[in-house]
Amino acid sequence: MAETPVPWWRLFAMANDDPRKAVGMTVLVAFVAALGVSTAATVLKPYQQVHVERERQARLDAMLNTLPGLRGLMVEAGIDTLETRIVDLQSGQYDPAIDPASFDPDEAAKGPATSRDLPPGADPAGLKRIATHAPVYLLERDGRLHLVVLPVSGMGYQSLIRAYLALEPDLNTVAALTIVEQAETPGIGARIAEPDWQALWPGHRITDDDGRIMIRVTQGAAGPYEVDGISGATRTGNGITAMLTFWLGDQGFGPFLDRLRERGF
Amino acid sequence: MTGLPDRLTRPLIDENPITLQILGICSALAVTTTLATALTMSLALTVVISLSATLISMIRNHIPHSVRLIIQITIISALVIVMDGLLRAFAYEMSQRLSVFVGLIVTNCLVMGRAEAFAMRHPPGESFLDALGNGLGYSLILIVVGTLREGLGLGTILGVPLAPMLGLDGFTTLALMQRAPAAFFILGLLIWAIRAWRPAQVERPEYQLSSEEEDA
Numbered sequence: 086m087a088e089t090p091v092p093w094w095r096l097f098a099m100a101n102d103d104p105r106k107a108v109g110m111t112v113l114v115a116f117v118a119a120l121g122v123s124t125a126a127t128v129l130k131p132y133q134q135v136h137v138e139r140e141r142q143a144r145l146d147a148m149l150n151t152l153p154g155l156r157g158l159m160v161e162a163g164i165d166t167l168e169t170r171i172v173d174l175q176s177g178q179y180d181p182a183i184d185p186a187s188f189d190p191d192e193a194a195k196g197p198a199t200s201r202d203l204p205p206g207a208d209p210a211g212l213k214r215i216a217t218h219a220p221v222y223l224l225e226r227d228g229r230l231h232l233v234v235l236p237v238s239g240m241g242y243q244s245l246i247r248a249y250l251a252l253e254p255d256l257n258t259v260a261a262l263t264i265v266e267q268a269e270t271p272g273i274g275a276r277i278a279e280p281d282w283q284a285l286w287p288g289h290r291i292t293d294d295d296g297r298i299m300i301r302v303t304q305g306a307a308g309p310y311e312v313d314g315i316s317g318a319t320r321t322g323n324g325i326t327a328m329l330t331f332w333l334g335d336q337g338f339g340p341f342l343d344r345l346r347e348r349g350f
Numbered sequence: 351m352t353g354l355p356d357r358l359t360r361p362l363i364d365e366n367p368i369t370l371q372i373l374g375i376c377s378a379l380a381v382t383t384t385l386a387t388a389l390t391m392s393l394a395l396t397v398v399i400s401l402s403a404t405l406i407s408m409i410r411n412h413i414p415h416s417v418r419l420i421i422q423i424t425i426i427s428a429l430v431i432v433m434d435g436l437l438r439a440f441a442y443e444m445s446q447r448l449s450v451f452v453g454l455i456v457t458n459c460l461v462m463g464r465a466e467a468f469a470m471r472h473p474p475g476e477s478f479l480d481a482l483g484n485g486l487g488y489s490l491i492l493i494v495v496g497t498l499r500e501g502l503g504l505g506t507i508l509g510v511p512l513a514p515m516l517g518l519d520g521f522t523t524l525a526l527m528q529r530a531p532a533a534f535f536i537l538g539l540l541i542w543a544i545r546a547w548r549p550a551q552v553e554r555p556e557y558q559l560s561s562e563e564e565d566a
Contacts, residue, residue: 097412107414114409114421118428125432132439140442271450 141265145222145234145249148263151284152251158231159224167222167234174219177340183218190216190236207336209327210239221341222249230254233345235338239328242320244268246277246328252291256342259300262286274321285312291333298333301326357476361483363548367460368491369541370551374460377451378492379533385508388496389489390444394433394452396485399461402426403469403481410470422465427456460488495536503527 093113099106149155149167159165169185172178193199193216200216222234231254238247246267251260262283269275276282290309291300299310302322306313314322331337367373374395381391405425406413413421434452437445445452455461464484469477497507505512505523513520526532545551 101412101414102416103414106412107417110409110412110414111417111420111424114424118424122428122431125435129435129439133435133442136438136442 137266141247144263144265148234148249148251148261152232152260152287155224155232158226162226167224167232169220169222171218172221172338172341174215174217174337175340177338177342177344180218185220188218188220190219193218203336208331210324210331211327212239212331215336219338221338230345230349232260235332237328237332237337239324239331241267241269241277241324242274242318243270246321246324248325248328250329250332256346257291259286259289259291269318269321273315274318276315276318277321277325282315291329298330300329300333354476354479357479358483358486361480361487362490363487363544364551366487366491366544367463367484368488368537369544371460371463373463374458374488375537377454377458378488378495378537379530381448381451382492382496382499382533383503383528384500385493385496386444387447388492390437390441391448391451392485392489392492394437394448395455395458395461396482396489398426398429398433398455399464399481399485399488400478401429402461403464403477404474406465407469407472407474407477413470418470419462419466422462423456426461426465430455460484491537491540494540495533498536499527499532503532 093109096106096109096113099109146166149159171180171183171185171188173180194214199218200214202214203212220236223230224232233252233254233256235250235252236247237250238245240246244267246269247265249261249263249265251262252258253260264278264283267275267278269277288309289300289312291298293299293310300312301310302312302314302325304314304316304319304322333339333342361367365371368375368378377391377395381387402422402425406422409421430453433455434445437448437452464477464481468480472480501507501512502524503526505521524532
């Protein structure tokens with residue numbers, strides 16, 4: 086056969102029992118498959134994102150519905166959704182320069198000027214890099230704060246978990262936790278998305294009297310700080326513990342919550 | 351010799367992958383609680399099996415024997431990932447209800463089976479028809495099981511209540527139909543019915559009791 090300059094023609098010309106062909110064909114097929122999969126993923130991403138966004142909003146609404154008396158309060162105040170404000174995480178101050186409507190936390194977490202790396206020791210939730218600003222959702226009536234909702238995220242056993250944590254006005258009691266996005270093991274870790282499990286959360290305390298963050302997911306939970314984990318999903322539970330510890334701590338919403346406590350709404 | 355049209359029609363009843371070869375049972379149990387999920391799963395599997403068989407058949411002469419399974423799995427799983435992505439983009443609700451089962455098409459013996467047993471030895475056109483036929487055969491069973499389970503278990507078809515259509519005030523639904531064992535019962539009855547109609551499908555016993563041999 087004539088020499089050909091294209092390498093894969095030479096590959097096809099090899100005998101099928103040649104080990105080089107076995108390796109070559111595997112690599113070639115894997116490469117083509119990878120190309121196809123990544124192209125499809127990139128093309129389909131915007132379409133999927135629309136659904137994910139809608140789902141997130143629906144979960145937030147559903148969470149508001151589970152909170153006793155909240156809807157009534159909102160109807161009374163003539164509002165149908167919470168007020169969104171953008172917080173500078175490090176100072177804990179609101180940042181009025183950023184328009185909440187156009188702020189995209191996912192984009193911000195990627196931009197070099199709008200995000201920062203987390204040092205390995207201070208990254209229990211496995212996020213690597215977070216945005217410097219984050220949205221918070223507030224419900225205020227006649228100058229009194231009724232609810233604060235914080236978006237939190239962290240690595241579970243095999244996927245990024247995103248959730249909304251709603252706090253009572255004392256800022257130390259969980260009003261609700263809603264998982265809005267996760268891809269944990271179906272039937273095991275993925276049960277964190279079930280209402281039955283999320284219903285365990287309301288009423289749990291976050292910090293002890295010394296201000297240490299105590300809330301955690303554990304097997305055989307006892308006391309005001311512990312939430313019962315799902316059997317077989319220990320690492321998913323640990324992921325949620327780390328996620329809350331991180332976001333309620335100094336690197337996350339800690340400064341904002343401190344400021345809220347000191348100076349009020 | 352089997353003609354080309356037969357490649358497409360034989361897997362529907364005579365060589366049905368579920369009722370004759372008893373392949374793909376896992377997903378047939380899991381996704382048939384309603385007709386809508388059964389239809390979506392059928393579509394996903396038929397597309398994946400047809401495309402994978404065609405692609406594998408196109409490169410069959412260049413697949414070294416020692417790595418053929420790896421290459422088949424790579425092609426099948428790439429197609430499954432794309433299929434799953436398409437469902438999540440354009441049928442999000444449905445993809446949530448099917449959860450892992452679209453992903454599990456990769457491990458469905460049916461897809462691998464057709465690739466290994468047929469597409470590796472036949473030209474693309476024939477492989478495509480054979481795979482399409484098998485996909486449709488699988489779909490046929492899923493649709494029958496899904497219709498029965500949703501109809502009897504929830505009293506609806508594709509979410510539309512059945513009772514008014516039949517001119518009834520209502521009927522008691524069978525909760526058992528929504529549970530996994532019901533799929534086994536229906537599959538078993540289907541296999542029985544098909545084999546009663548086509549006795550050629552009845553397997554010969556692998557051995558006979560010695561007393562029977564003596565009697566004979």
